[in-house]
Amino acid sequence: MPVQRTDALAVRSASDVVAVRQLVRTRAQEAGFNLVDQTRIVTAASELARNTLDYGGGGRATIELLTEPGRTGLRMLFEDEGPGIPDIELALRDGYTTGHGLGLGLGGARRLMNDLRIESRPGKGTRVDAVRWR
Amino acid sequence: MPPSQPSVLATVLDQDRGDVLKAWIQDQMAGGAARPDLMQPSELQDQSSQFLDLLAAAVNAGSARDGAAWHAVRQFLAGISSSRAAQGFTPVDTATFVLSLKQALLGRLQQRSGDATRFAAELWSMTTLIDELALYTTSVALEARERIIARQQEEMLELSTPVVKLWDGILALPMIGTLDSARTQVVMESLLQRIVQTGAEVAIIDITGVPTVDTLVAQHLIKTVTAARLMGAECIISGIRPQIAATIVHLGVDLTNVDTKATLADAFRLALRRTGHALGRATGSERA
Amino acid sequence: MERIPILKMGRFLLVTIQVDMHDRLALALQDDLTARITETGARGVLIDISALEMVDSFIGRMIANIAAMARILDAQTVVTGMQPAVAITLVELGLDLPGVRTALTVERGMLLLRAVLHAAGELDQPSAADEGLDAGPAD
Secondary structure (H helix, E strand, O other): OOEEEEEEEEEOOHHHHHHHHHHHHHHHHHOOOOHHHHHHHHHHHHHHHHHHHHOOOOEEEEEEEEEEOOEEEEEEEEEEOOOOOOOHHHHHOOOOOOOOOOOOHHHHHHHHOOEEEEEEEOOOEEEEEEEEEO | OOOOOOOHHHHHHHHOHHHHHHHHHHHHHHHOOOOOOOOOHHHHHHHHHHHHHHHHHHHHHOOOOOOHHHHHHHHHHHHHHHHHHHHOOOHHHHHHHHHOHHHHHHHHHHHHHOOHHHHHHHHHHHHHHHHHHHHHHHHHHHHHHHHHHHHHHHHHHHHHOOOEEEEOOEEEEEEEOOOOHHHHHHHHHHHHHHHHHHOOOEEEEEEEEOOOOOHHHHHHHHHHHHHHHHHOOEEEEEOOOHHHHHHHHHHOOOOOOOEEEOOHHHHHHHHHHHOOOOOOOOOHHHOO | OOOOOEEEEOOEEEEEOOOOOOHHHHHHHHHHHHHHHHHHOOOEEEEEOOOOOOOOHHHHHHHHHHHHHHHHOOOEEEEEOOOHHHHHHHHHHOOOOOOOEEEOOHHHHHHHHHHHHHHOOOOOOOOHHHHHHHOOOOO
8 A cells, every 4th residue: 555644643641632633634535535534534533543542552643545547445454562452352342341431442443434444462562553544 | 766778668768859759749630539529739739848848757767657757657647537528528539639649659669669679568567657648637537527427416406405494493304215325414414504503492303205215314313302302302203104114113113212103194283282382273264 | 731621501511522522531531520510519410521532432421421420420311423534434334322312403402401401390381592592384
């Protein structure tokens, strides 16, 4: 997939989560997503960035604008060096949470994106790769 | 990377520019690619001359296709591809315009190549290059056509499902024809948008004209009803055929929290009551 | 620290959320609002989110929490002005805020609060101005 543009942001604080949302909004607009899709992507970004901050102990977000013949997409990578997720299937289930949330973060984000992959190694960290095509 | 030895093609485009341009235009006139019925000879002259200049600059810049000079060539071709399409040229005409340059280049390339081995190599790279550029004009034309089709599909979608105002604060969406998931989603989004624009408190989704629904469509309907409730409006679904009711039950879709009515008239009556309107028959003396 | 202002309008409190809230700001609002309900004896809370371009599970949960806490403190909550794109996304996320009352505009939300409290015998007759808004077309 040819990457047209890449931005990287640190996710270290609650205001970084807001910065990620705002950047993702701008990129989604540039990619030509309609308002509902923009909202889906920004909401997913917010959920994933918060997971990186709250469960991964902070990390970074990489936002990529993708172009393929006939379609445009947005890819979001969230990486941390936190404790990792022992059971990914369980983490994706609605209502499952180890923290203070509703447990809708990962599962909800997966519903809002076309494709969401999680790689995690206990003790090493987690990498969430989410894409939505227009 | 600076080229150690300029390619023969670069030399030809530089030294023999005038002759190549003249021969190319003659070939176009003779080959029928010029279409004098659609374009003035002076415009053809301009396009051909401009293309040769851009090509020369790009060939001089090197063979890597991502540079600014090659970008300018592609941009020029995209420009004439769409302007020519508007003038009535077919994509084949535009591709032929580029391809016809081969013949004009061929003789000069041979003269300046010297030996046959060099000529074969130069010929191959020139042919590959021109083919590539001709194909590019075709792909631009295809993309333009796809955009037109997509826009027309959207327009048809809007035409086929109008959101109508039945009363103050009451909207109706009469849906007709087969619902697929994509169409349902677009229609539902426009219904929610209209709710905000008109401040309607009740929206009736009438599916009398819909032969069947599948799980995805049923889920979109429920999603819309829930989203409308979050916005502060109510939805009523009317006109559910017996087969669709059976399907919904078989699919295990839960409609218990959704108001459903058999007919649009029943739904309208409920909507009037919800918005605080009373409905009654006028007595004889009140009739006009 | 930055705070979201809470306005008192008679027996109601009005909050208009206009900024992209980070999580601490959302939590602060939750605390401030419950404190103001007790302090003022407010019977209704209007939360206008018409300017919000996104509600994620955190903000959604904050809204549901405010409504639940307010109810315990004997006040009714109405969320007003949620944008269609936000509503669709919230449903897809899996949050449908059961038990939270909603209205299209602040004005409608106010009418709804009056009607709810009136029905519960908590308020006197709705004011004449409200009835004017409530009535449909004269035909």
